Amino acid sequence: MTDAPMTAQAASTATAGDILSSHLTAQAGAFLRALPTAVGEVGARPGAAVVPSAGTADLLRAVRRIGGLLHTFGGTFEQAWAQESRTELRWLLNLLALEPGYVRRAARLLGALDALNGSEADGPGMLAGHAGSPKARALLDRQLTLARTRAHSTVLQELRSARLHALADRMTLLVAEAPLLEAAGGRAGAVLLPQAAAAFGALTAGAQQLPLRRAATPYGGDGLRRLGAVPAARGAVDADAALAADDAPWHRVRILVKRARYALEVCGRPAVELDELDEVLGRHQEAADAAVTAATAARTPRITPATAYVLGVVHADQRLEVEAARYAFGRRWPELPPGLDGWLEIPPAEGWGHTPAPRTA
Amino acid sequence: MTDAPMTAQAASTATAGDILSSHLTAQAGAFLRALPTAVGEVGARPGAAVVPSAGTADLLRAVRRIGGLLHTFGGTFEQAWAQESRTELRWLLNLLALEPGYVRRAARLLGALDALNGSEADGPGMLAGHAGSPKARALLDRQLTLARTRAHSTVLQELRSARLHALADRMTLLVAEAPLLEAAGGRAGAVLLPQAAAAFGALTAGAQQLPLRRAATPYGGDGLRRLGAVPAARGAVDADAALAADDAPWHRVRILVKRARYALEVCGRPAVELDELDEVLGRHQEAADAAVTAATAARTPRITPATAYVLGVVHADQRLEVEAARYAFGRRWPELPPGLDGWLEIPPAEGWGHTPAPRTA
Numbered sequence: 001m002t003d004a005p006m007t008a009q010a011a012s013t014a015t016a017g018d019i020l021s022s023h024l025t026a027q028a029g030a031f032l033r034a035l036p037t038a039v040g041e042v043g044a045r046p047g048a049a050v051v052p053s054a055g056t057a058d059l060l061r062a063v064r065r066i067g068g069l070l071h072t073f074g075g076t077f078e079q080a081w082a083q084e085s086r087t088e089l090r091w092l093l094n095l096l097a098l099e100p101g102y103v104r105r106a107a108r109l110l111g112a113l114d115a116l117n118g119s120e121a122d123g124p125g126m127l128a129g130h131a132g133s134p135k136a137r138a139l140l141d142r143q144l145t146l147a148r149t150r151a152h153s154t155v156l157q158e159l160r161s162a163r164l165h166a167l168a169d170r171m172t173l174l175v176a177e178a179p180l181l182e183a184a185g186g187r188a189g190a191v192l193l194p195q196a197a198a199a200f201g202a203l204t205a206g207a208q209q210l211p212l213r214r215a216a217t218p219y220g221g222d223g224l225r226r227l228g229a230v231p232a233a234r235g236a237v238d239a240d241a242a243l244a245a246d247d248a249p250w251h252r253v254r255i256l257v258k259r260a261r262y263a264l265e266v267c268g269r270p271a272v273e274l275d276e277l278d279e280v281l282g283r284h285q286e287a288a289d290a291a292v293t294a295a296t297a298a299r300t301p302r303i304t305p306a307t308a309y310v311l312g313v314v315h316a317d318q319r320l321e322v323e324a325a326r327y328a329f330g331r332r333w334p335e336l337p338p339g340l341d342g343w344l345e346i347p348p349a350e351g352w353g354h355t356p357a358p359r360t361a
Numbered sequence: 362m363t364d365a366p367m368t369a370q371a372a373s374t375a376t377a378g379d380i381l382s383s384h385l386t387a388q389a390g391a392f393l394r395a396l397p398t399a400v401g402e403v404g405a406r407p408g409a410a411v412v413p414s415a416g417t418a419d420l421l422r423a424v425r426r427i428g429g430l431l432h433t434f435g436g437t438f439e440q441a442w443a444q445e446s447r448t449e450l451r452w453l454l455n456l457l458a459l460e461p462g463y464v465r466r467a468a469r470l471l472g473a474l475d476a477l478n479g480s481e482a483d484g485p486g487m488l489a490g491h492a493g494s495p496k497a498r499a500l501l502d503r504q505l506t507l508a509r510t511r512a513h514s515t516v517l518q519e520l521r522s523a524r525l526h527a528l529a530d531r532m533t534l535l536v537a538e539a540p541l542l543e544a545a546g547g548r549a550g551a552v553l554l555p556q557a558a559a560a561f562g563a564l565t566a567g568a569q570q571l572p573l574r575r576a577a578t579p580y581g582g583d584g585l586r587r588l589g590a591v592p593a594a595r596g597a598v599d600a601d602a603a604l605a606a607d608d609a610p611w612h613r614v615r616i617l618v619k620r621a622r623y624a625l626e627v628c629g630r631p632a633v634e635l636d637e638l639d640e641v642l643g644r645h646q647e648a649a650d651a652a653v654t655a656a657t658a659a660r661t662p663r664i665t666p667a668t669a670y671v672l673g674v675v676h677a678d679q680r681l682e683v684e685a686a687r688y689a690f691g692r693r694w695p696e697l698p699p700g701l702d703g704w705l706e707i708p709p710a711e712g713w714g715h716t717p718a719p720r721t722a
Contacts, residue, residue: 115586124603125586126652126680218579219685224678225476225486242485291487298670308666309659312673317585319487320681324580 016076016191017184021177023069023266027062028174034058035168038096039159042152056096063093066174068262072199076191078179088167095158101289102148106141108290112317113137113310127313132306136314139297139307196263203256207333209249215323216330223323224316240295243319247288250326254281273334280328287321294318377437377552378545382538384430384627388423389535395419396529399457400520403513417457424454427535429623433560434553439540449528456519462650463509467502469651473678474498474671488674493667497675500658500668557624564617568694570610576684577691584684585677601656604680608649611687615642634695641689648682655679 037055067089070082117133118124127133158164183191215222227246257278264271298311398416428450431443478494479485488494519525544552576583588607618639625632659672 115582118586118588118603124588124600126584126588126600126604126676128588128600128603130600218688219681221476223487224681225479227479227485227487227489239485239487239489239491242479242489243487298666303666305659305664305666305669308670309673309676312670312675313677314673315487315670316674316677316681320580320585320677327579 014188015185016073016188017178017180019188019192019266020069020073020076020180020184024066024178025175027066027069028171030058031062031066031171032168032175034062042099042155042159056100060093060096063089063096064258065262065265066171067093068259069266072259072263073192073195073266075195076181076184078181081179085170088163088170092164092167095155098151099148099155102144102151104286105290105293106144106148108286109140109144109293109314109318110137112290112321113140113314116313116317127310130306130310132304132308132310135304135307136297136310139300139303139311140293140314143297143300144293192267196260196267199256199260199263203253203260206249206253206256210253210326210329212330212333215326218327219323221323222326223319223321240292243288243291247284247322250281250284250329251288254278254285257281273332277329277332280325280332284322284325284329287318287325291315291318291322375549376546377434377549378539378541380549380553380627381430381434381437381541381545385427385539386536388427388430389532391419392423392427392532393529393536395423403460403516403520417461421454421457424450424457425619426623426626427532428454429620430627433620433624434556434627436556437542437545437552439542442540446531449524449531453525453528456516459512460509460516463505463512465647466651466654467505467509469647470501470505470654470675470679471498473651473682474501474675477674477678488671491667491671493665493669493671496665496668497658497671500661500664500672501654501675504658504661505654553628557621557628560617560621560624564614564621567610567614567617571614571687571690573691573694576687579688582684583687584680584682601653604649604652608645608683611642611645611690612649615639615646618642634693638690638693641686641693645683645686645690648679648686652676652679652683 034055038053038059039055041053041055067086070077070086070089074082113127113133113136116125116127117130118128211222214220214226220226227242257274261271261274261278264274294311294315298308298315303311395416399414399420400416402414402416428447431438431447431450435443474488474494474497477486477488478491479489572583572589575581575587581587588603589610618635622632622635622639625635655672655676659669659676664672
């Protein structure tokens with residue numbers, strides 16, 4: 001919200017291209033500032049370092065916003081260029097998110113195990129003193145550290161690749177001038193609002209696919225028992241496939257929430273509601289991923305029954321977190337899509353002028 | 362409610378002894394009618410029969426009410442007799458509840474496993490197609506069938522015992538005349554209301570010991586993670602002890618709810634709220650007991666890691682049910698204790714006359 005300074009006054013006469021360029025310039029600038037820091041951080045960090053670094057976080061932030069902007073307002077950009085840019089940004093996003101993802105997953109799973117164990121201050125848990133707990137903890141720690149070390153090597157290698165250099169060049173060009181189409185010359189309201197509205201429409205449609213009413217009833221067993229039906233493809237039902245299919249629409253809505261958030265930022269509107277929904281769905285995704293890790297660890301050959309039992313409890317515990325996140329989402333999801341309600345009725349040119357967007361820089 | 366016919370008119374002039382005798386006669390009569398049926402049912406049933414029988418259910422119902430009545434209105438009876446009767450009734454209660462308890466536990470645990478597996482209509486669950494599921498199911502089924510068969514033999518043996526005959530004789534005497542103290546000659550309102558109020562006081566005090574506010578927040582992890590502290594007795598923390606200590610105050614409140622229910626019945630007041638609370642705490646108890654069974658089964662020597670893993674999931678699932686029941690209780694528990702509010706202000710003699718208790722027989 002603070003990256004693209006623009007007064008309401010200026011916005012009222014701005015073209016769509018002005019607004020988009022201003023945002024893209026700011027975000028591409030942030031990208032270029034964060035990139036060397038992030039590369040340096042990854043290089044300096046030994047494989048087992050803990051904290052996800054600030055440079056990487058800044059870089060991820062810019063990458064997400066540029067990608068979202070190019071998607072939502074895609075009609076205003078040269079098609080091929082926007083498509084290529086998004087592909088490259090997505091590649092970098094996945095690459096950069098890998099290692100911090102493992103760090104967070106380890107913190108989540110080992111934290112859950114400790115809470116279930118009761119070594120925390122909150123009192124004992126249902127695994128207190130269980131013989132399998134230290135073994136399961138060591139197993140999870142070992143597997144996640146290994147995954148993280150591998151991710152670290154991959155990131156380290158790719159951050160020196162020609163592909164990243166090409167992407168950085170692309171961002172440098174973006175600071176100078178975004179390849180806009182003629183349509184970008186139109187009034188901001190007239191050009192941008194329909195595209196932002198489409199992003200909200202996609203979000204609403206995505207959320208309508210979710211079992212929101214069911215999820216809004218606590219303890220309905222949505223994360224554990226009543227998974228969505230999997231297209232009965234190749235015979236036997238597989239829990240991994242069923243869980244993935246059940247989680248997928250929620251993961252998709254998370255992406256749509258992010259896009260809507262970034263669209264609101266471009267339109268200069270506060271996005272508090274969407275920030276919260278994004279946070280909730282982030283928890284949903286991380287719990288779902290952690291559950292998969294626990295289930296996978298339980299399939300490690302030659303573990304003891306006690307270890308497997310503890311991993312079963314941890315798996316169920318993380319699916320419970322998935323369910324809790326869905327409940328939180330169901331309670332927060334508004335009847336109407338947030339942010340743009342009543343907006344489209346305002347004549348575009350005035351619409352921009354009347355928006356008292358709070359801006360700090 | 363339908364066992365002790367008494368019009369409001371009759372109640373207004375009744376003594377405490379009249380009311381109590383009328384209730385005890387009705388319940389002791391029900392006891393004596395149900396006893397031969399129950400004994401016959403247990404005897405006729407092979408060890409592996411499924412349905413808990415109607416005679417046993419009727420007998421349990423009468424036993425619970427007589428015991429509750431003797432406890433709550435104990436001040437009106439001969440002390441030693443009431444105490445002995447309660448001991449014998451409790452013995453029969455525990456004996457009779459054993460076998461149906463295992464039947465219900467098997468239904469609950471195997472049902473949970475099936476739901477987690479997804480063989481039910483609701484779609485697949487997180488254990489769908491897991492190699493350990495059939496093994497865990499067979500293990501639980503085997504252990505519970507064995508426990509039930511043992512319980513059946515015990516019940517069969519005890520139902521022929523002199524102890525049961527003595528208890529039946531005691532009930533026969535009760536139909537004729539309850540050994541009341543002189544105090545029972547007082548007006549019903551003056552004598553019974555303070556004792557009923559004491560039962561409600563005990564319930565309120567018991568509920569105040571519960572972490573109700575925490576339980577009323579869904580997904581707080583109360584059943585799994587944040588168990589009450591166990592008095593750090595003999596060094597190491599033990600999950601079984603921690604879980605038992607955490608559940609104990611809820612089990613105690615369940616008994617207090619039942620006593621308050623039966624006291625309301627004697628006072629001729631509807632007890633819908635308490636029926637609901639009783640039902641919720643019944644679920645709490647059964648889920649807690651089922652969780653113990655799953656945890657115990659997971660300690661069976663020489664099971665496979667896959668079986669142990671599935672039992673871990675089932676254990677967590679049942680603790681989740683415990684948590685869900687606490688949530689339901691926390692949502693239902695009223696600010697004021699239900700049933701007797703405003704009652705004690707009514708002058709006793711009039712109080713009885715004014716009570717428009719709906720009576721059907």
